[in-house]
Amino acid sequence: MAKAPVLTPRADDFPRWYQDLINKAELADNGPVRGTMVIRPYGYGLWERMQAEMDARIKETGTQNAYFPLLIPQSYFAKEADHVEGFAPELAVVTHGGGKELEEPAVVRPTSEMIINDYFSKWVQSYRDLPLLINQWANVVRWELRPRLFLRTTEFLWQEGHTAHATYEEARDFAARIQSDVYGDFIRNVLAMDFVSGRKTVKERFAGAVNTLTLESMMGDGKALQMVTSHELGQNFAKAFNTRYLSREGKQELVWQTSWGSTTRMIGALVMTHGDDNGLRVPPRLAQIQVVVLAIKGDETVLAKVREIGDRLKAAGLRVHVDDRTDIPFGRRAVDWELKGVPVRIELGPRDLENGTAMLARRIPGGKEAVPLDALAALLPTVLEEDQELLLRQSRERRESRTSEVSTIEQAVEATAAGGWARVPWAELGEEGEARLAEHAVTVRCLVAEDGSVPDADDAPGNVAVVARAY
Numbered sequence: 001m002a003k004a005p006v007l008t009p010r011a012d013d014f015p016r017w018y019q020d021l022i023n024k025a026e027l028a029d030n031g032p033v034r035g036t037m038v039i040r041p042y043g044y045g046l047w048e049r050m051q052a053e054m055d056a057r058i059k060e061t062g063t064q065n066a067y068f069p070l071l072i073p074q075s076y077f078a079k080e081a082d083h084v085e086g087f088a089p090e091l092a093v094v095t096h097g098g099g100k101e102l103e104e105p106a107v108v109r110p111t112s113e114m115i116i117n118d119y120f121s122k123w124v125q126s127y128r129d130l131p132l133l134i135n136q137w138a139n140v141v142r143w144e145l146r147p148r149l150f151l152r153t154t155e156f157l158w159q160e161g162h163t164a165h166a167t168y169e170e171a172r173d174f175a176a177r178i179q180s181d182v183y184g185d186f187i188r189n190v191l192a193m194d195f196v197s198g199r200k201t202v203k204e205r206f207a208g209a210v211n212t213l214t215l216e217s218m219m220g221d222g223k224a225l226q227m228v229t230s231h232e233l234g235q236n237f238a239k240a241f242n243t244r245y246l247s248r249e250g251k252q253e254l255v256w257q258t259s260w261g262s263t264t265r266m267i268g269a270l271v272m273t274h275g276d277d278n279g280l281r282v283p284p285r286l287a288q289i290q291v292v293v294l295a296i297k298g299d300e301t302v303l304a305k306v307r308e309i310g311d312r313l314k315a316a317g318l319r320v321h322v323d324d325r326t327d328i329p330f331g332r333r334a335v336d337w338e339l340k341g342v343p344v345r346i347e348l349g350p351r352d353l354e355n356g357t358a359m360l361a362r363r364i365p366g367g368k369e370a371v372p373l374d375a376l377a378a379l380l381p382t383v384l385e386e387d388q389e390l391l392l393r394q395s396r397e398r399r400e401s402r403t404s405e406v407s408t409i410e411q412a413v414e415a416t417a418a419g420g421w422a423r424v425p426w427a428e429l430g431e432e433g434e435a436r437l438a439e440h441a442v443t444v445r446c447l448v449a450e451d452g453s454v455p456d457a458d459d460a461p462g463n464v465a466v467v468a469r470a471y
Helices: 014-024 041-060 076-078 080-089 113-123 168-189 235-240 265-274 300-315 329-342 349-357 371-403 409-416 428-436
Strands: 029-032 038-039 071-073 092-097 100-108 132-141 157-167 196-199 213-219 224-232 245-246 252-254 258-263 291-295 320-323 346-349 359-361 368-372 404-405 421-426 443-450 464-468
Touching: 014 265, 029 213, 038 041, 038 157, 038 404, 041 132, 041 157, 041 168, 041 265, 071 076, 071 443, 076 100, 092 213, 100 196, 100 258, 100 329, 113 132, 113 157, 113 235, 113 258, 113 464, 132 245, 157 168, 157 265, 157 368, 168 196, 168 224, 168 258, 213 265, 213 443, 213 464, 224 265, 245 464, 265 443, 291 329, 300 346, 300 349, 300 371, 346 371, 349 359, 359 371, 368 371, 368 464, 371 404, 409 464, 421 428, 428 443, 428 464
Parallel strands: 291 320, 291 346, 404 421
Antiparallel strands: 029 038, 071 100, 092 100, 132 157, 157 258, 196 213, 196 443, 213 224, 224 258, 245 252, 346 359, 359 368, 421 464, 443 464
């Protein structure tokens, strides 16, 4: 009798496969309050690597990290009508503290535009204070009705950037820079994920923004996932909080602002983009463990060699873990590391040691081969880069092969129902067509120019709507 698969096959039930993998790769558990999650050490290690990579890119733009309170006075949310209307259904409100009713309820932050703008209005006095570039790593709470681990949770982790500039052009260009140089570079070159970069329609725009830029990626089942967004806020919040500066000409002017963010949703994206029926496949540039060195048996000579190999590979600059837990069957350990998606396993037993070789198992393309022990340190960096490039290529090929050029709403719905995306001229679709698509659970993910670049305006001639079913 054939053994039951470790994971539900993706082709049988993609959502169940996703939940199985999150559980068996030890990424996260459901929290005690509906919609919350406990991120386990291996999952949090992925987030730490994501943080480090993005934080370095954010700081390259001149942005500095700060921290703002979790609790925000409810009155702040009355200052920008579009913003509060957009978040009202998701707010969690604290009404009691210290055993008594609060004089003013406090909102558990769903985002920090309100409280950060309150302080921006105090910190910005002159053109010399601009640009003001602030980022925050924090948690936020948005009451989620249909939770799914990492993808939609009531509490999640994120970074949120907030900036103030002297001119519209500076703010516009900075939002675009974040989208390309921070998010785009990270997602493509570290997560090895393909994406489409575009602008959101008015209907999909962030509440309170005048323009929202987005990066959309195709998951393994053909659905879209919004990876990150970068918003031009115009002067909406500046007017609400009276954030003005004295210009070089001696005039009081309103600032122009941006905000932008990425979340632990990226871990879910990683799973759904690169995972297969055997578990995760973690891009080598992201992996907190790039190479795991496994002792097959508890032979002292083997154990000593495994530890020596681990030290040598670490000295070569690789992120290495030595698995010498020989009281646990080798097969079980190998399956566990495969589930976790560690890019390379080096397996060593007494016979390998006699031959002066180790078995090199590559998680991403699959396959095993015997490799001389003294060749590992020189070989592995090349192997890891090849596997990084393979993941990106597979992600791009999936999107390109499953995206259809269509001209009608009916064709767009048909293409997305078949597990893909569609590109339809915005002139043929428009806001009325966008509403009709929504009746079929299809959304306009973004608008792009005919050549695939980000258009200058929603109504620019030749705009194409990228439509899909989405998470």
